[in-house]
Amino acid sequence: MLYRSLGKTGLKVSVIGFGAIKLPEITVDDAVKLLNKALDLGINFIDTARNYRDSETKIGIALKSRRDEFYIATKTHSRDADGAYKDIERSLKELQTDYIDLYQLHTVSSKEAYKKVMSSNGALQALKRARQKGLIGHIGITIHRDLDVMRWAIESGEFETIMLAYNPLDPEGVEREGILKLAKEYGMGIIIMKPLSGGQLVLPETEMGKQVGNDRLVRLCLRYIISKDFVSTVIPGMKRIAELEENVGVADMPPLTKEEKDELFRLIGSLGKSFRYGQICLRCGYCLPCPQGIPIPDVFRAYDAYIGYPEEVKEVGLKIYESLKVKPSACIECRQCVTKCPAGIDIPARLKEAYKVLEEALRRRKA
Template sequence: MALYKSKKVYGVIFMQYRTLGKTGLKVSVIGFGTIKFPQISEKQASEAINRALDLGINFIDTARNYGDSEHKIGIAIKERRDECYIATKTSSRSYEGAMKDLEASLRELQTDHIDLWQLHNVCDMQKWREVTAPGGALEAARQAKEEGKVDHIGISFHRALDVMREAIKCGEFETIMVLYNPLDEENTGREIIPLAHKHNVGVIVMKPLSGGTLALSLSDEEREEKHRSSNGEWFDPIVRGCLRYVISNPAVSTVIPGMRFTWEVEENVKAADMPPMTEEEKDALIREIGKLRKTYKYSQECLRCGYCLKVCPQNIQIPEVFRAVYVYKGYPEETRHMGIEIYKALDPSPEECIECRSCVEECPAGIDIPERLKEAVEFFKQVIGKP
């Protein structure tokens, strides 16, 4: 996947562009993930996207089930549609459901075509068979492409290596979206991404910061203040390191960190203007990450993606429950109290879980959430009960 000539922006940032596999699209190595857009206003979303476009980002990723993300993107890009590629997704497994999603996406995004339409989180072989069978979502994607409503077809997954291999080799998909970061690279980094590269399938990387886990422990307000007070010079070394780590892999076409604010865009885009990481820098990054968390392993730790929140009938803030445990167990002793404070602030309490297991079906990391919630409750009963 060729590296295209960088674009100089405002005499400061050089954005790199790579070919997105067999699509032929020249995409910015730093893209824009919008899963967090439901948390911000239309005005904030427009400001962030327009700043991203100004700084050379030309790839914006969303999904039908990212709340009002598509709607906010549609408003933001209305006058600049020709400056960016829009990628969205359908979680439907059927032809009818996928077509319904497509029409909704076109309407919300205020566009007559989707540059890249992806089948969302095809998480196991059963789902793979559903989407690829006659009357499945892939049939809808083929038809939409023939009709000019979709330019290119992709697929995303969080795990399921067997599905990834099938998707890459079958020839139907022009792109894949996979999880890849310094602590989640042993399968995607060593096997899946090289395999995609071999078959000229474009690689889009999500979760470069593991859903925000791989970052210094600072609030949004603290980050913004540091950014502004330093005239944009301050940066989170973990965040920048993870982004550089991902794009240092030449087989990666683009990485899509979730962003909400202009200062995040300004900070993240600078990773594209740096040389590939050396092995020494990669080792140093791992050591720094180790100071944040003592243990971390994909499929064992919450990715804070928020999928469970959409289906919990009790409105339990599941990622925050797990975050409280991680903070207490993983942070230095003098800051462990933060975990207790996070737990005490939870409303409703995780004790209100009714074990319906709807969350388990949605969890891309395969966590037995009800069981882990019970463990968290018992853990903090013991911790808080100590003098």
């Protein structure tokens, strides 16, 4: 197992952590076996949350006698101080411990939520109080989609870790938009969630069991993620010993070669489905260069963000679109990009669609 610093917390965490979101799907006996096996294999970072149903309880039962062998991270979804403090007390009880290494504010994914947790009576105050009392060691935050909130949280200096969704498709743009780089510059521990896009980057199981090729895809995805130096730990959700062993095995493998990276994107392309937030383009860049200079993946990034994101985040898509030096209307339909696309996208047709929708949105915004 490989261990990395969790930012400036002083904790050295296994690069493959244990995502405990799926523990409610298995029995207590199976959870006990799985969690003990995880520690035996070198995992020393377990991430759960107050609202992962009985996940904390199962961790408490399974690992009470091995508390000094791992770091525990959990989260509160409460936005106010009273609620958050009650959650901390509840977590301590369920986890059967007197100390939580990392407590995080959970899914602070809108400006409104961020303002609430940061207010004088907000949840952050409860976490600070608990830290002062020695009930928790460090404070973190988890955020989806809203890149502005991510920047604010990083620059506030209040959080020692940030948990973000990231995988080879970078569906929320956290690598492309410099969020991960910024967090690293601020010395934060970076925890990666949704390494398989919440299960979308694998083929569904059939009646015969796992699909051929899935293991390879999962391994390549995880290796792609841990090869990034900004990553402290990645926390795939696990519920079976076999997937635990497979995930842990990745930690000792070398970084991806160029051929393996190509294979990874082709495998993802072969899934033939749209991904989180309606993302169809894999952002692999194989369609480039376009003779007209159209930044094809960036056009689709803007379009996917605009059509797939909730209303309050659509502006992200429009801002990306406005920043493009060459707009999709420059396409001359030579179609040389189409044969290179592993996702099989009819690129000129989708560019036209993107142009129509985004230009219309800009017109509406000006009006």
